[in-house]
Amino acid sequence: MYKFLENEERTKPLKIAFDVDGTLIYKCGELEDTPRYDIIRLFHFFKDNGEDVYIWSGGGLDYAEEWASRLGLEATVVEKGCFKPDIAVDDINVDLGIINLRV
Numbered sequence: 001m002y003k004f005l006e007n008e009e010r011t012k013p014l015k016i017a018f019d020v021d022g023t024l025i026y027k028c029g030e031l032e033d034t035p036r037y038d039i040i041r042l043f044h045f046f047k048d049n050g051e052d053v054y055i056w057s058g059g060g061l062d063y064a065e066e067w068a069s070r071l072g073l074e075a076t077v078v079e080k081g082c083f084k085p086d087i088a089v090d091d092i093n094v095d096l097g098i099i100n101l102r103v
């Protein structure tokens with residue numbers, strides 16, 4: 001579990017946003033467009049713990065929706081950067097979330 005995020009004031013689910021290119025799927029080399037199962041496990045970990053999971057992409061809403069569907073991930077798909085999640089999971093350094101997790 002992730003006790004470091006627990007506190008008595010936390011009554012709402014965390015909002016966690018996952019990038020697509022380079023994060024949920026590889027974007028270069030022989031593995032291009034294949035799933036990053038380590039990150040997909042992380043996605044399911046948070047979702048199974050009742051957190052609110054989002055998928056977004058610099059490639060736009062339709063692109064993010066297409067990959068959410070292809071990967072079978074149930075998430076709210078939104079425009080990248082349209083709100084500040086508790087955790088932004090991305091393959092590059094970003095300043096999009098309260099916590100920015102580079103993977």
Ligand SMILES: [Mg+2]
Binds near residue numbers: 020
């Ligand atoms: Mg990316």
